[in-house]
Amino acid sequence: MPKLIIDNREIEVASGTKVIAAAEQLGVVIPRFCYHPALGSVGACRVCAVKFMDGPVRGVQMSCMVEAVDGMVVSTTDPEAVDFRRQVIEWLMLNHPHDCPVCDEGGHCLLQDQTVAAGHGLRRYLGKKRTYADQDLGELVRHEMNRCIHCYRCRRFYQDMAGYRDFGAMSIGNRTYFGRFHNGPLESPFAGNLIDLCPTGVFTDKPSRFKGRRWDFERAPSVCLHCSLGCATTANARYREVVRVEGRLSEQVNGYFICDRGRYGYGYTNHPDRPRKASIGRHEIPYNDAILTVADRLSAIRHRDGIETIGCATSVRASLETMVQLRRLAHGQKWREPTYFFDAFPQVKTAAAAGRLTTELAVSLEEVGNADFVLVVGADPLNEAPMLALAIRQAVRAGAKAVVLDPRPVGLPFDFARWPAAPRDLTAIVHAVTRAGVAITAAEPYGAVGLTFLGSLPTAISGGKLAADRLRVVSGWLRNSRRPVIVCGTDVVYRSTVNAAADLAVLLRGEKKRAGLFFVLPGANALGAAFVGAESKPFSQLLTNIEQGEVRALFLVESDPLNSYPDRQRVWAALQKLDLLVVMDYLPIQALELAHVVFPSRSVFETQASFISQEGRLRVASPVHQGGIPMQQWSGGNPPPLDFNKEIPGSDAKAAWQILAELEATLAPYPRANTLHQLQSEIASDLNVALWEDSDWTSADGRRVGFNDSDAQPFASVPTDAADEQEMDDRDLVLLRVDWFYGTEELSTYSDLLPKLEPEPRLQMHPVDAAQLGLAERDGVLVRFPNEDSVRVQLALADTMARGVAILPRHRLLPWQQGGKEGPVVVAVEREA
Ligand code: SF4
Ligand code: SF4
Ligand code: FES
Known part of the structure; x- marks a missing residue:
């Protein structure tokens, strides 16, 4: 733990801490553009200069690039450092368009703040400015490249942190361009974070463009309800209309970021057809x-x-x-x-998950990001709990292995081992992985019950050599892990799979591993x-x-x-x-x-409301405004009336x-x-x-509910738990109704923004299954339920999904509420006449 002196005050920090972060712990915020706690340092902007007065480093250096070590004496106020920073600001502003009056970043712009703070008030450069062409990046993010100061935060987030490649840095040196190769919507479902990250106004929030300055908005800490993770957000409202949602720092949940469904799904609260009167x-x-x-x-x-x-x-x-x-x-x-x-199908799994979470087993998203092995069972992270995908990506970037055991053609922005399997096979596979990947000593702390359970699990699985190879590789990774996390969904899986996943996590704990269990549940307050x-x-x-x-x-x-x-x-x-x-x-x-x-x-934006996230964490939202019909709707688009005396319309x-x-x-x-x-x-x-x-509940991290640890029943997944599972023939085609990122989650389907981004709903099938039925890509098909109901939809083939299943999104444009049967259902699929 190095000790150093910053501005005449001593501080001891963890090894590896950069001087800029050490200063922050003393309450000294050194200017920065390229440095960001979540993205680290690249030394691109040079605005964090400080002077090292004594110790192993001397002179003016970038505080984001130098690690704190014993004996350092640092000054942030030395005239040489102050002058250096002032000059950096001046050169960063050489090409800036000075369009602050029409820039939505104005008022919360880091570049604006640092320009004022550094004392650069007089423009000396009178030459031509470098200019760029802006791009149309879609409905959500506005692009104005002339404001760029080349800090690289955007590229580092988009490519390194989020794992998407359609946006990046092009050209070189002073001409470097941050954008896409062509105009077009940003492909990453986390793209909206560019708005929060960019220290100037290159990326601004398109839907709220020109709706107000930051100081015009009513702002309040809120919680995202668009999946079960409960990410922390900040809601912004003006004139009785929620106009913007931003990510709010929660170290243990979403970090600094949120997904675009969480950022842009708020439109339901402004919906013109909302009931307003009793x-x-x-x-x-x-x-x-x-x-x-x-x-x-x-x-x-x-x-x-x-x-x-x-x-x-x-x-x-x-x-x-x-x-x-x-x-x-x-x-x-x-x-x-x-x-x-x-x-009832997700209900029984949610109840099972609630019974299996314990204080020791439940892990946060932050802990998922620190895992060295992640086994995802029956969950589609990007579609069901998007920030989970971002967390697993951070684990993979740090060297973790990730395996996804799921019937769907799961897509994730990182390398992972895919193990497609139908829901009826998942429990057996998890049991086989448990038997092969967990040492027998892991069961000893649980006595005879644990030993009998582990001993009863199968040592082999059906599926031939491919399945055997997968089992060998995955169980090997599991054996070698120290911080494994078992992620388990509750939508397409059976209850026995939920219990099998929990049993595996319990045994891994018995092996003295820092193992965790992370459920994905069917809704914000499931x-x-x-x-x-x-x-x-x-x-x-x-x-x-x-x-x-x-x-x-x-x-x-x-x-x-x-x-x-x-x-x-x-x-x-x-x-x-x-x-x-x-x-x-x-x-x-x-x-x-x-x-x-x-x-x-x-709505959640108009009252204090509490929710329990899938991890068992209390999430509390505060009202950002008091409700009522948005003035824009009330006044028919005219300016707000200057009349403050009457009661608020629609505020019943x-x-x-x-x-x-x-x-x-x-x-x-x-x-x-x-x-x-x-x-x-x-x-x-x-x-x-x-x-x-106490004050914990107001913090963005919140606190966990008290699990009844003594009531949790381990080793419940064999053999009788399969009783509620349906008998299905191997030749049956089983329909699974699932969630997609856009178009299925209830609240966001009422948003005016997201429907524009939805992909067309499609029925997904494995090409071999489709060929057996004489069906081809893009065929119009009829999905026939046993009760004679049917759904018309277009077919999409996916060779990365399991055989024997058909996947239908619960898309708002599809009448998927058919069939009369909850959970998986056997269907017939035929070409539409
Ligand atoms: S666009 Fe913004 S985030 Fe990207 S390099 Fe320029 S200033 Fe930095
Ligand atoms: S991951 Fe879920 S809770 Fe978090 S912002 Fe996205 S939809 Fe909201
Ligand atoms: S913040 Fe240190 S060089 Fe940019």
């Missing part, structure tokens, strides 16, 4: 009248049909507060237990739903109860079964049978058409938990948790940790 039968009414009407109608139904005829459903996008308040209301009123998932709704029944049962007249009233609380249940027609018919359908939502969902009473609720919406609490107060006079604080205390005791009681 209504009954499409007639707007005062909010309190709606509460009283619902209470009256419920009372009538209760007296006529009994209390058991009232049901309620929420979903994995609802906050913890909403879930717990709904459960309170249902329990207090003796309604049916709420449902939290529409599809783990919260698994904890809160441990007693809940599948939605299909509620549907049957409605069909049989046993449920007469239904609450849909931020949940859309017409979008998420795999039988839209059946849901539609069932909802029409209800005497009372109450919808609380901030999305313009289809069920609004059938609702008897509608309550507009607040309340947080869903609050609507439920008010209904509860109207229905029954028993003690209630009717403040957010009371509700959160109840949740905290439920989740076994004082989540909101």
Whole structure:
């Protein structure tokens, strides 16, 4: 641990720390353009100059390039260093267009700040400036190259960190150009990070262009709800409209970066068709009248049909507060237990995952990035949890081996070993890898149970020499690893695979490895739903109860079964049978058409809301504005009215938990948790940790819930866990409905930005399977379900996927909610006549 002196203060830092980072630990922020903590140093800009006064290094040097060592004496304020930095700024500004008045970076531009700070206020160079042509980089990122100062942050992120090659540095020296070979959209799904990274205004956020300066925006810490990782974000709003989302530093989760779905998926909150007023039968009414009407109608139904005829459903996008308040209301009123998932197939896997996570096993994204071996089982990182792909890439860059065991044609921006396998084979493969890759001593800490489990696993797998070779290679990597991480999905896999993955991680821990377990779950608050709704029944049962007249009233609380249940027609018919359908939502969902009473609720940008990420981490979003119809929509595109006295139009919406609490107060006079604080205390005791009681919860990293470690049951994956797995013939073609990066995730499909970027939905099949059916690439095909439903779609062949499966995205443009069966389903595929 070297000790050095910076600006007359001593500091001890970890070996390998650069002087610029050591100074930061003292609170001394040395100017920088090319240095970035996530990207490291390249010494390109020369603006971080300091003077080494004594010790092993002397003179003016770049503080980002010199490692701190014992005995260094550094001055950041020595006149020679200050003058050096001033001159660097002056030469960096020689070619700058001085277009700050029309640059969206103005106000939060590092170049602007450093120019002012360095005292460069007078332009002396009067010659011609170097100029470049800008490129059209697509819908999201604006390119204005004349502002470039050649710091190389963009290229280092795009190519090195994210692993994409369609953008880079071209030409040489003073002419170096940062762009694409041709105009065209940036291909990386992480491209939006260029906007946050570029220290000047070369890359700016295109959708929010000219919508305001940084200081004009209301800003608040928020959380991304577009997958289960819960990345930290900062939301920006102006005139009641969310206009931009940026990455927020969370060391343990997303680092500095987010994916483009998280950055640009926010449009749902500004949607012009959002419910804004409480209504009954499409007639707007005062909010309190709606509460009283619902209470009256419920009372009538209760007296006529009994209390058991009232049901309620929420979903994995609802906050913890909403879930717990709904459960309170249902329990207090003796309604049916709420449902939290529409599809029972992911529900059972999420419950299994929740039961297998322990304090020791659960790892963060940061720890995934530090792994030396990553086995991905039944997960498609880029499509299901994009920042996971970025984390695994960092591990691979540092030398880790990565293996993906999945039926889909998984694409990732790094080298990995692909092991395509159908869902029904995954558990057996994980068991074989466990048997071959884990020493028998690993089971000893678990006694006879562990030894029996390990001993019972197969030593070989079917699939011939190719499978045997894969098993040998993968188990060898596993044996040689010190920090392995097992990543497991919960969408296409069976429950036994979730348990097999967890058992492998448990055994690796038994081997004294720093092994981790990382689940990918089906939604932002899926783990919260698994904890809160441990007693809940599948939605299909509620549907049957409605069909049989046993449920007469239904609450849909931020949940859309017409979008998420795999039988839209059946849901539609069932909802029409209800005497009372109450919808609380901030999305313009289809069920609004059938609702008897509608309550507009607040989106995550308009209320404090908490979620539990897949790792068990509390993620808390703060409101960035108070809701209401965006002024642009309200004024028909005219400038905002200068009238601040009237009430905000469209601001009737309340947080869903609050609507439920008010209904509860109207229905029954028993003690209630009717403040957010009371509700959160109840949740905290439920989740076994004082989540909101100290300052941790406001930090971007948050804190973990308390897992019931003693309840976790290892070695549950053989042999009986396969009981819920469906019998399928090897010759069957099994349809898997999956998520893609764009076009499938519920919230982002309401964004006005992302639909423009969606690829056409396609059915994917292995070329050999397609040839056997006489099908070819781009054929129009019919996917026929056993119940005679069918979906028309174009075929795409992929030889990197498993045989015997067909992959259909849950794309908003496809009526994929067919077939009536949850989970994998046997289908026939034929050419469309
Ligand atoms: S475009 Fe921005 S990030 Fe890239 S080199 Fe230029 S100034 Fe640096
Ligand atoms: S990885 Fe997931 S949580 Fe993170 S920004 Fe992307 S969609 Fe949002
Ligand atoms: S920050 Fe050190 S040379 Fe650019």
